[in-house]
Amino acid sequence: xxxxxxxxxxxxxxxxxxxGINEDAIATAVFENHHxxxxxxxxIFVLGDGVGGEACGxxxxxxxxxxxxxxLTDALLGPGTDIPERFGIDSYEPTPPTADADSDxxxxxxxxxxxxxxxxxxxxxxxxxxxxxxxGRPATTLVVGVYVDGHLHYGWVGDSRIYLINERHExxxxxxxxxxxxxxxxxxxxxxxxxxxxxxxxxxxxxxxVGGSAHGQPSVDVEFxxxxxxxxxxxxxxxxxxxxxxxxxxxxxxxxxxxxDTAAAREAVLESLVTDDEIREIVLEADDLRDAVAELVSxxxxxxxxxxxxxxxARDPGTTPSPNTPPFRGTxxxxxxxxxxxxxxxxxxxxxxxxxxxxxxxxxxxTEPTDVGNESTASPDESDGxxxxxxxxxxxAKVVSAGEGDPPTAAVxxxxxxxxFEVVDGVTIGxxxxxxxxxxxxxxxxxxxxxxxxxxxxxxxxxxxxWRIRDISAVGTFVEATEGEGRxxxxxxxxxxxxxxxxxxxxxxxxxxxxxxxxxxxxxTAFTLEDPRKENPITFRFFSSVDHARNRTxxxxxxxxxxxxxxxx
Numbered sequence: 001x002x003x004x005x006x007x008x009x010x011x012x013x014x015x016x017x018x019x020g021i022n023e024d025a026i027a028t029a030v031f032e033n034h035h036x037x038x039x040x041x042x043x044i045f046v047l048g049d050g051v052g053g054e055a056c057g058x059x060x061x062x063x064x065x066x067x068x069x070x071x072l073t074d075a076l077l078g079p080g081t082d083i084p085e086r087f088g089i090d091s092y093e094p095t096p097p098t099a100d101a102d103s104d105x106x107x108x109x110x111x112x113x114x115x116x117x118x119x120x121x122x123x124x125x126x127x128x129x130x131x132x133x134x135x136g137r138p139a140t141t142l143v144v145g146v147y148v149d150g151h152l153h154y155g156w157v158g159d160s161r162i163y164l165i166n167e168r169h170e171x172x173x174x175x176x177x178x179x180x181x182x183x184x185x186x187x188x189x190x191x192x193x194x195x196x197x198x199x200x201x202x203x204x205x206x207x208x209x210v211g212g213s214a215h216g217q218p219s220v221d222v223e224f225x226x227x228x229x230x231x232x233x234x235x236x237x238x239x240x241x242x243x244x245x246x247x248x249x250x251x252x253x254x255x256x257x258x259x260x261d262t263a264a265a266r267e268a269v270l271e272s273l274v275t276d277d278e279i280r281e282i283v284l285e286a287d288d289l290r291d292a293v294a295e296l297v298s299x300x301x302x303x304x305x306x307x308x309x310x311x312x313x314a315r316d317p318g319t320t321p322s323p324n325t326p327p328f329r330g331t332x333x334x335x336x337x338x339x340x341x342x343x344x345x346x347x348x349x350x351x352x353x354x355x356x357x358x359x360x361x362x363x364x365x366x367t368e369p370t371d372v373g374n375e376s377t378a379s380p381d382e383s384d385g386x387x388x389x390x391x392x393x394x395x396x397a398k399v400v401s402a403g404e405g406d407p408p409t410a411a412v413x414x415x416x417x418x419x420x421f422e423v424v425d426g427v428t429i430g431x432x433x434x435x436x437x438x439x440x441x442x443x444x445x446x447x448x449x450x451x452x453x454x455x456x457x458x459x460x461x462x463x464x465x466x467w468r469i470r471d472i473s474a475v476g477t478f479v480e481a482t483e484g485e486g487r488x489x490x491x492x493x494x495x496x497x498x499x500x501x502x503x504x505x506x507x508x509x510x511x512x513x514x515x516x517x518x519x520x521x522x523x524x525t526a527f528t529l530e531d532p533r534k535e536n537p538i539t540f541r542f543f544s545s546v547d548h549a550r551n552r553t554x555x556x557x558x559x560x561x562x563x564x565x566x567x568x569x
Contacts (some may be wrong), residue, residue, distance in 0.1 A: 002032060002039075002041070002318075002371070003032060003041035003043055003147070003179060003291060003314065003315070003316045003317075003318070004288075004289055004314065004315050005028065005043065005045070005312065005314035005315075006098070006288075006290040006292070006293045006312070006313050006314075006315075006506035007026045007028060007310075007311065007312040008294065008297060008309075008311055009022055009024045009026060009294065009298045009309065009310040009311075010022070010301070010305075010309040010310075011023070011307065011308055011309075012109060012241055012300075012301065012305040012306065012307050012308050012309055013248050013301040013305030014304065014305055014307070015305075015307070015308065015404075018303075019463075020463065021058055021463065022058065022241050022308045023049065023050030023051075023057040023061055023140075023308055024047070024049050024050065024058075024061055024241065024308045024309070024310035025045050025047070025048045025050070025058070025061035025062045025064075025065045025140075025310070026045075026046070026048075026065060026237075026312055026334070027044075027046045027065035027066050027068070027069040028043070028044065028045050028046070028069070028312065029072075030041075030042070030043045030044070030071055031076075031077060032484075032537070034375075036359065038317050040148075040149070040360065041148075041316060041318070042076055042077075042107075042147065042148050043145070043146070043147035043148075043313050043316075044069055044072045044073060044076065044144075044146055044147075045144070045145040045146075045147070045235075045237055045310055045314060046064075046065040046069050046072075046142065046143070046144050046145075046147075047065065047066045047142070047143050047160055047237045047238070047239065047310055047334045048060070048061035048062075048140040048141060048142050048160070048210070049061060049062045049140060049141045049158070049159075049160050049239035049240065049241070049308070049310065050066045050138070050139070050140045050308075051138075051139040051140060051141070051206075051209060051212070054544055056130070056134060056136060056464075056465070057138055057139065057140060057465065058139040059130060059138055059154045060127045060130070060138035060139055060140040060210065060211045061079035061140040062432040063127055063130060063547050064120075064123035064124075064126070064127060064142055064210045064211070065123075065127045065142070066142050067119065067122050067123040067126050068116075068119040068122070068123050068142065068144055069119075070119075071115065071119035071122055071123075071427065072116065072119050072144070073119060074113055074150075075111075075114070075118075075119075075264070076146065077109065077213065077342075078161065078386070078528055085205070088365035089192075089206070101404075103188070105148065107140065107148050109151070109153055109226050112146050112148070112153040113153060113224050115157065115160065116144050116153070116154075116155040116222065116224070117155065119144070119519075120142060120155065120157060120210060120220050120222050121218070121220060122393075123142070124210045124211060124218070124219070124220045125211075127139065127140070127210055127211030128211060128213065130211075131211060131212075131213065135192065135213050135467075136340055137208060137211070137213055137344050138211050138212075139158040139209040139211040139212035140158070140209060140210050140211060141156075141157060141158025141159055141206065141209060141210070141239070142155075142156060142159045142160065142210050143155075143156045143161065143162050143176065143237050144156065145162060145230065145235065145314075146238060147235070147314065147316065149495075150228060150229055150230075150295065150319045151226060151228060151229060152175075152225045152227055152229050152235060152317070152322065153224075154175060154176070154223075154224065154225050154226070155222045155223065155225075156176045156178050156179075156223055157180040157208050157209060157220055157221070157222055157223075158178075158180075158206050158208055158209050158210075159179060159180045159206050159212055159240055160169075160176075160237075160238065160239045160240065160395065161174060161175075161176045161178070161236075161237075161240070162174075162175040162176050162235065162236065162237055162238075162239055163175065163235075163236040163276075163279075164227070164229075164233050164234070164235060164329060165233070165234045165236060165279070165280050165283050165284065166233050166234075166322060166523065167232045167234070167284055167322070168230075168232040168322045169232075169322065170280065170284075171280075172276040172279065172280050173226060173329055175225055176223070176225070177223065177328070178206075179206055179207045179209075180203075180205060180206050180207060180385065181199050181202040181203075181205040181206070181207060182197040182198075182202055182203050182205075183197075184207065185197070185200070185210045189206040191202050192452060193266075194371065195256075195266040195269050195270060196269075197496070198269060198273065200253075201253070201409075201546075202241070212229075212523050215443050222308070223272060227329040229316060229319060229330065230319060230320060230321060230323075230368040230546070231315075231316070231317060231318075231319050231320060231321040231322070232321060232322045233315060233322070234283055234284075234289070234292075234313055234314070234315045234336060235313065235314045235315065236279070236283070236311070236312070236313055237311070237312040238311050238312075239251065239307075239308065239309065239310040239311075239315075241271050241274075241300070241305075241306070241307035241308045242274060242279070242296060242300055242305065242308040242309055242310075242311060242312065243279075243300065249558040250401075250404060251383065252268065252272060252403075253270055253291045255268060256269060262363075263329050272303070272371065273303075274299060274300050274303055276497045277364070278299065279296065280351070281315065282295045282296055282299055283296070284308045289314070289315070292313055292543070293311045293312075293313055294334075296309075296311050297309050301419050306406065308371065314455045320383055326400040341363075341372060348491070372375065375444055386455045398418065398419050398420070399411075399419075399420045399421075399422055399517070399546055400419055400420070400421055400441050401421075401422050402421040402422060402423050402427050402441045403423060403424050403426065403427040403428075403441040404424070405424035405426060406424065406425075407424075407547070408424075408461060409422050409423060409424050409545070410422075410423050410424075410461075410467050410521075410542065410543060410544050410545065411423065411542075411543040411544075411545060411546045411548065411549035411551065412427075412429075412442065412461070412540050412541070412542055413540065413543070413549050414538065414539070414542050414550075415539040415540075415541070416538055419482045420546055420549045421442055422546050423441070423442075423460040424458050424461075425459070425460055426441065426459070426460065427458070427459045428440040428441050428442070428455045428456075428457070428459075429441070429457050429458075429459070429529065429540070430442075430443065430444065430452060430453050430454045430456035430457070430458060430460050430473075430529065431443065431444055431446055431452045431453060431454045432444060432454075432455065433451070433454050435454075438454050438455070439454065440454060442454070444529070444538055446530075446538070450529075450530065451530075451531075452473075453473045453474065453475070454528060455472055455473075456471075456472065456473045456477065456529045457469055457470065457471055457472060457473065457477045457491075457527070457529060458470045459521075459542075460518070466520050466521075467520070467521045467542065467544065468493070468518045468519060468521060469518065469521055469527055469542070470491070470493075470517055471491035471492055471493045471496065471517055471521060472493050472520040473492075473493060473496055473529075474496040474499050474500075476490050476491060476492045476496065476497065476515075477490075477491045477492075477520055477522075477527060477528075477529055478490060478527060478528050478529075478531070478532050479491060479525065479526070479527040480489070480525060480526035480527065488528075488532045489516075489519060490515055491515065491516055491517060491518065491519060492515045492516075492517065492532050493517050494517060497515060521542040522542075522543070523543055523544050523548055524541060525541065526539055526540065526541050526542075527539070527540050527541075527542070528540065
């Protein structure tokens, strides 16, 4: 019987509504030879989930999946299909040797693992070259599976997964172990509730990826596994988008942390996810694999469809049936349900953790106006509220959630203040007023004659995966230039520019260049809503994550002893 497989990718309901893009990619190749009663399928399955929040994650996923498939095809096509001994040709013994009979055989586990490593390293190199071309950090996860002679040999990087669904025993086994911050926290005992891990603030963070830097290491740390495959097995390759359905982890986290009935709170979290049991039921009840992948995508989108979805299902009806008591298979002894995540890169060693059982109180929601003259600190052993993390040893930073929304998140700090504001797309910054309905997410207490407006600037996460700041005022926002000591780029909204022209002043001519409304932010970029020429303007710094903000000692106050060097566009 012919090997069966089906694949699909879907943009996901939420990104569809937001005119987003699909950053997942799948590449497959199945080769089959038949002779007399002998069938020898060789299946190559590669799935990548482009890292959300990084430039061109979709290109990284496409490059990685296609490069790995080509490398594996070149390595396995001949040995898998062209050796007569494998097909009982008359001039050879009637029973051909199996691939694992000789550790040096072309299709042995060791040879296949080497081919997977070589393919992923080649893909990593291609993505690094692309990163140099665009000046970005494109990256992707990868899961790679090679099926041959009743065995699946596989390798993975990141948090995309491989599962086995066994029809006879009605069980699901996870074969891979997430390269993710939350997995490390669980294994290190820094958090002890697997359900909470699914809604942890660092549930979006992975610790390993293909690409991610133009000048990183030339090789990737690939983790490997091998397992028997039976006639009753269906192999599932998936990105985290399959179960990343519920779009508001923040509200679930608040309910969990504030709940008096932990069991009920845990059940509410599980009900928001697409669980292992639901996946198994959908797959086993479908008419065929193609119908099953379509049903999985539809079900995840009905749950919210927060992220891109990619699914491959495969099975070999010609292999042996499952034994009465199947052996343990996979690398994860305690198979966990699929985790609710959207993928971003975050180094594991920079992330701390705390046990939610400590009862930390959430500080999410609308941020109280901030008087930058007041101290805003927490003791080192005090939980930092919404983030669920404790400051590093000796640290005093308090993390406050500014605004509500979906990941990814970034961080903003204020010079002279220890508070770290965790921000999402659309957070506004400006003057605190008596009208709370008009107040920004991050409010400043400034003098009445200060030109800062109530909603002065807005932080945005664009479709290309970059954080930006946009001026929405009539007076302008000032961003520290990347070149030139003490120089500041001027941003001005189109409405503000039009207002100036109505009063006979051309802001473009004054700035000796075309003023922009928005500009890209990088780690450590400083900006201010006040004239940088004034004494001690309130100055902010942007960081791509809360953890980067915690380690901000390398950045000094831009006004600390540095003379004003002029404006630029």
